[in-house]
Amino acid sequence: MKNRELLREKEMLLAEIEAWNLELEARVHEKSEALQKAQAEIVQSEKLATLGYLSAGMAHEIRNPLNSISLFVQLIKSGMDDPEKLEYVDKIVKEIDRIDGILRKLLDASKRPKFEIRDVLIHQVIDNTLEIFSPQIQLHKITVNRDYRNIPPAIKADPSELEQIFTNLFLNSINEMASEGTLGVFLDYDQKYITIRVSDTGTGIPAENVPYVFDPFFTTNSRGTGLGLSVVLRIVKNYKGKIEVEKSDATGTTFCVKLPL
Ligand SMILES: Nc1ncnc2c1ncn2[C@@H]1O[C@H](COP(=O)(O)OP(=O)(O)OP(=O)(O)O)[C@@H](O)[C@H]1O
Ligand SMILES: [Mg+2]
Numbered sequence: 001m002k003n004r005e006l007l008r009e010k011e012m013l014l015a016e017i018e019a020w021n022l023e024l025e026a027r028v029h030e031k032s033e034a035l036q037k038a039q040a041e042i043v044q045s046e047k048l049a050t051l052g053y054l055s056a057g058m059a060h061e062i063r064n065p066l067n068s069i070s071l072f073v074q075l076i077k078s079g080m081d082d083p084e085k086l087e088y089v090d091k092i093v094k095e096i097d098r099i100d101g102i103l104r105k106l107l108d109a110s111k112r113p114k115f116e117i118r119d120v121l122i123h124q125v126i127d128n129t130l131e132i133f134s135p136q137i138q139l140h141k142i143t144v145n146r147d148y149r150n151i152p153p154a155i156k157a158d159p160s161e162l163e164q165i166f167t168n169l170f171l172n173s174i175n176e177m178a179s180e181g182t183l184g185v186f187l188d189y190d191q192k193y194i195t196i197r198v199s200d201t202g203t204g205i206p207a208e209n210v211p212y213v214f215d216p217f218f219t220t221n222s223r224g225t226g227l228g229l230s231v232v233l234r235i236v237k238n239y240k241g242k243i244e245v246e247k248s249d250a251t252g253t254t255f256c257v258k259l260p261l
Contacts, residue, residue, distance in 0.1 A: 044214065044215075044233070045237070047215060047216060047230075048216070048230065048233070048234055048237075051216040051230065055106040055107065056107065058106070059103040059104075059106045059107045062099075062103055063100070063103055066096060066099060066100060066103075069096060070093070070096050070100075073089060073092050073093055073096070074093075076089060077089045077090075077093075102225050105225055105227050105231075106225075106227065108164075108227075108231060115158055115161075116158050116159075116160075117156050117157065117158055118156070118157070118158070118159060119154035119155075119156065120154055120155055120156070120157045120158075120159045120162060121151075121152075121153075121154050122152055122155065122162065122187070122194055122196070122259070123148055123151050123152070123187055125159055125162045125163055125166065126166055126185055126187065126196070128163065129163050129166040129167055129170060130144060130146075130166075130170070130185070132167075133170050133171075133174065136174050137174065137183065140174055140177055140178065140179060140180070140181070141179055141180045141181075142174065142177055142180065142181050142182065142183050143181070143182045143183070144182075144183050144184075144185070145182050145183070145184045145185070146185050146187075147184065147185065147186045147187070148185075148186075148187040148188075149186070149187065149188040150187075150188050150189055151187070152187070152188075152189040152194045152261065153261075155194065155259065155260075155261065157239060157259075161235050161238070162235070164231060164232070164235060165232050165235055165236065165257065166198070168228040168229065168231055168232045169198040169232060169255055169257075170183065170198065171228060172200075172228060172229070173198060173199075173200035173202065173253070174200075175221065176200050176202025176203060176252075176253070177200055177201060177202050181200060181201040181202065181252075182199075182200070182201045183198075183199070183200055184197070184198070184199035184200070184254075185197070185198055185199075186199070189261060190261075191261070192260065192261060193241075193258040193259065193260060193261060194258065194259045194260075194261055195256065195257070195258050196256070196257045196258075196259075197246065197254055197255065197256050197257075198254070198255045198257070199247075199252060199253065199254040199255075200252050200253055200254075201251065201252040202252050202253060203250065203252075204248045204249050204250055204251070204252060204253050205245060205248040205253055207248075210245050210248060213229050213245065214229050214230055214232075214233045214243075215230065216230040217230075236257060236259070239259050239260065240260050241257060241258050241259040241260060242257070242258045243255060243256065243257045243258075244256055
């Protein structure tokens, strides 16, 4: 009897050890996942910091000579009457403007230009941005679906920075929907976060591209600079918020932004 009891006790102890092992494994797994995520975030923010450092210097250095090129081209243009050559000069001016636009975007991506904190109602920022895009929305025959569950109270923020978040997200979505589609905006909040979802019915981001879309200069558009989403990420991070590609398949893409209340 004593022997049997000892055997039972041994079995119980083994089962207990087994349970501990399982729990330990689960915890190690959980911690490694958290570590991986933290590491990915460090890489992401290092990329942003490098971008800021490089671009501020580069943009400044390139813009000065570009300015004088522009001035000299204007001078050449004023003394010219051959229509063919005038056309070439106009093309040069257009391309200079394009370079300047890229440099401006780079500067936007790397620093906060005029930073002004106010009480901001986020649904108003979204509505204003949608208003600005209404010509493009009409042109692309896009239906806007506003799903405001609960209107969040005002938060302390720079309205023009928040507007940039939505400008860049809407621009990408509208670009994805060449003709017809639905642009969805979902808004809600709880005790901690304001949640905004921007969705489109475009062709989606290929799964292999999803990890890179927030990287500076990652683009699949021939005319894109690949800075739109890295600007969005920088601003969201400044507000201690989060952003992720929540869904992306052949039926469209959804970005989810969470900002602390
Ligand atoms: N709504 C979307 N649907 C499908 N693909 C998207 C969407 N948003 C972003 N992407 C993908 O992510 C890439 C990066 O987007 P991002 O806005 O950073 O740069 P861009 O739009 O290419 O150029 P830029 O915004 O600087 O003009 C895009 O080129 C595209 O491949
Ligand atoms: Mg973009």
